[in-house]
Amino acid sequence: MTKPIQVVDLFAGPGGLGEGFSSVKGADGSRQFRTLVSVEKDSAAHRTLTLRAFYRLLQDSGIGMSAYHDYLQGGCHPSEREATVHLWKQAEEEALQLELGGEKGNHALEERLQARLQHERDWVLIGGPPCQAYSVVGRVRNRGVKDYRPEDDNRHFLYREYLDVIARYRPSVFVMENVRGMLSSRVGKERIFGQILEDLHDPTRATGHEGPSTLSRREDGYTIFSLEDPSVYFPKEQGLFTAVPLEEDEYHAFVVKAEDHGIPQARHRVILVGVRNDIVSRAGGSSGLAELLHMPKLGKDEQLPVRKVLDELPPLRSGLSRDDSDEAWYATTKRVAERVASELLEHPSDHIAQNDLQRIADKLRDIAKTPLPGLARRHEPRAETRPVRPTSELERWYHGSLPQDSRGLWYNHEARSHMEEDLARYLYCATFARVMKRSPIGTRDIYLDYLAPRHVNWRTGKFADRFKVVLEGQPSKTVTSHISKDGHYFIHYDPKQCRSLTVREAARLQTFPDDYYFEGNRTEQYTQVGNAVPPLLARNIALKVREILEYNQRMAMRA
Structure with a gap:
C-alpha cells in the first residue's frame, strides 16, 4: 500500500x-x-473538527465505533475512555x-x-x-x-x-x-x-x-x-x-x-x-x-431534489416560544390555519387567482382538521433495524459508519421554537408553496395584514422577501450561516410540521453524513453548517x- x-x-x-x-x-x-x-x-x-478527526482515527483503528456513538448519546467523552484516550490525543x-x-x-x-x-x-x-x-x-x-x-x-x-x-x-x-x-x-x-x-x-x-x-x-x-x-x-x-x-x-x-x-x-x-x-x-x-x-x-x-434527502428524516413539530406543549402547539396551529384560510377568502389578492386562494385555504383547513399526529420537538437518536439496507451510493454516503442494517441515529435534529405570528407565516408559506409549486414572493404573495411582520421595513422592499420555503421538488437555495439567526429563509416544505429546517436537515442539504456531529449550541451548529463546503x-x-x-x-x- x-x-x-x-x-x-x-x-x-x-x-x-x-x-x-x-x-x-x-x-x-x-x-x-x-x-x-x-x-x-x-x-x-x-471541537467539531477534533471530534471528526477522532472519528476517523477510531474508524481506522479497527476497535469499533461504539466509543463515538456512545458519546453522542450521552456517554462519557472519548478522552475519558482508557481504550480511546490515545486516539483523542492524536486528534488534538x-x-x-x-x-x-x-x-x-x-x-x-x-x-x-x-x-x-x-x-x-x-x-x-x-x-x-x-x-x-x-x-x-x-x-x-x-x-x-x-x-x-x-x-x-x-x-x-x-x-x-x-x-x-x-x-x-x-x-x-x-x-x-x-x-x-x-x-x-x-x-x-x-x-x-x-x-x-x-x-x-x-x-x-x-x-x-x-x-x-x-x-x-x-x-x-x-x-x-x-x-x-x-x-x-x-x-x-x-x-x-x-x-x-x-x-x-x-x-x-x-x-x-x-x-x-x-x-x-x-x-x-x-x-x-x-x-x-x-x-x-x-x-x-x-x-x-x-x-x-x-x-x-x-x-x-x-440535479437532486430536496425531498430525496430530507423525506427520510423523522418529522418534527416546531415549538412555541411561550408555554410550549404538544397540546398547545396543535391548538395554536389549528387556530392560525383556520384564521389565515378565512382571511384569504375574505380579502382577495391582486396577484393570486381566486381559485388558487381557494386551494390554499382548503389545504389550510385540511391541516387544521387532520394534523400530523405524534410529532415531537426533538428526535431522540436510537438504533433501529433498517428494512432495506442502503443500496445507492448516495444512501451509503449519508449512512456513514452506522451498521448496514441500522438506521435512526440522526443527531442534531431538533426544531426551533417560534412566536405564534411566525407559525402563521410558516404555515401559510409552506402551504402556498405546496399548492403553487413555488415559494411566495414577499409582500406580493404574503399580503394579509395578519401575516405582516411588525417590521418598519416590511413594505419598503428592504426585507420584503425574507420568508422562503425550501421547495421539495428542486435543489435547495444556498444554505448560509444566516440560518443561525432565524429560520425565515429556510421554511420546511411540509406545512403540517410548520417550522424551519433543523441543523441535521441543513447538514443533509450540505451532504454531511448522518453520523457527522456538530458540537456547540444550536446557533453555533447552524453557523458551522452554513459556512462549510x-x-x-x-x-x-x-x-x-x-x-x-x-x-x-x-x-x-x-x-
Whole structure:
C-alpha cells in the first residue's frame, strides 16, 4: 500500500473540505488522503473538527465505533475512555484552534508543519479563507459603516495567510474555496480577483519567500485550473510561466455550481485548483497539457431534489416560544390555519387567482382538521433495524459508519421554537408553496395584514422577501450561516410540521453524513453548517486531485 497523500486544511470550519478528501479510499479500503493538520479559530467549529478527526482515527483503528456513538448519546467523552484516550490525543494534535494572521497563530502552525509535513512527498493544501469582505451581503453591510475603507479591512487579505503557506512549503496541489462575490470585490478601483490569481501563480513574487531548492524559479509557481471549463486556466498556454491576464468575463469559469454535481443545493462558489508548475511541465507538450487541463473537470450529475434527502428524516413539530406543549402547539396551529384560510377568502389578492386562494385555504383547513399526529420537538437518536439496507451510493454516503442494517441515529435534529405570528407565516408559506409549486414572493404573495411582520421595513422592499420555503421538488437555495439567526429563509416544505429546517436537515442539504456531529449550541451548529463546503462535492474534487497526482507519478516514472 502506498502512503496516503498528505493534506493540510486551513480555515477549516467544521471540516467539510477535509471530510471529502478523507473519504476517498483505495481498492483495499485504505485512505488515499490523510489530514496532518487542520486549523480553525472558532471554538465550537474546532471541537467539531477534533471530534471528526477522532472519528476517523477510531474508524481506522479497527476497535469499533461504539466509543463515538456512545458519546453522542450521552456517554462519557472519548478522552475519558482508557481504550480511546490515545486516539483523542492524536486528534488534538491534528486539529488546531489557531487564529491565523497574528504572530502567535502563524508561529504555532509553522511549528506543526515543520514537525509533521514530509516535504519530499506529495501533499495538498485545502481551505477557504474567511469571506465576509468578499460577499455581496457583506459589502452592502460595509457600505453602512462610517468611514469604511476596503483597503483597511484585513478580511480582504486573509487569503495571504493561505498564500504564505503555499509560498513557504509549495504543495503539489492546492484547493481554495470562497464566495462568488470574490469575483467582483474591489479594493480601490481594482478587482481583487485578478491580483489573487497573480499571487497564487507566483507566490515568490507575491510574498518574497523562495520555494524549496529542489524547484527552479520557473517551476515553483502554479497554474490555476477551472473545475468547470478546461479552456480557462491561468496563466494562459502561450504564457504558461508568465502571467497573462484572463478576461474578466472568464472569471466565472472558476465558479462551481454545486447543484450540477449531485449536491441537493444551489450553492455557487469560487473554487481554484492550483497545480505546481513542475507537475504541469512534466505533462510535456500541448497534448500532455490538454490531457492535464481536462483532469480537474467535474462531471455533471442529475440535479437532486430536496425531498430525496430530507423525506427520510423523522418529522418534527416546531415549538412555541411561550408555554410550549404538544397540546398547545396543535391548538395554536389549528387556530392560525383556520384564521389565515378565512382571511384569504375574505380579502382577495391582486396577484393570486381566486381559485388558487381557494386551494390554499382548503389545504389550510385540511391541516387544521387532520394534523400530523405524534410529532415531537426533538428526535431522540436510537438504533433501529433498517428494512432495506442502503443500496445507492448516495444512501451509503449519508449512512456513514452506522451498521448496514441500522438506521435512526440522526443527531442534531431538533426544531426551533417560534412566536405564534411566525407559525402563521410558516404555515401559510409552506402551504402556498405546496399548492403553487413555488415559494411566495414577499409582500406580493404574503399580503394579509395578519401575516405582516411588525417590521418598519416590511413594505419598503428592504426585507420584503425574507420568508422562503425550501421547495421539495428542486435543489435547495444556498444554505448560509444566516440560518443561525432565524429560520425565515429556510421554511420546511411540509406545512403540517410548520417550522424551519433543523441543523441535521441543513447538514443533509450540505451532504454531511448522518453520523457527522456538530458540537456547540444550536446557533453555533447552524453557523458551522452554513459556512462549510459540501463534503460530497469536496470528495468529487479530491478524486480529481488524486487523478492529477497519479498522472504526475506516471509521467515521472517515464522520464
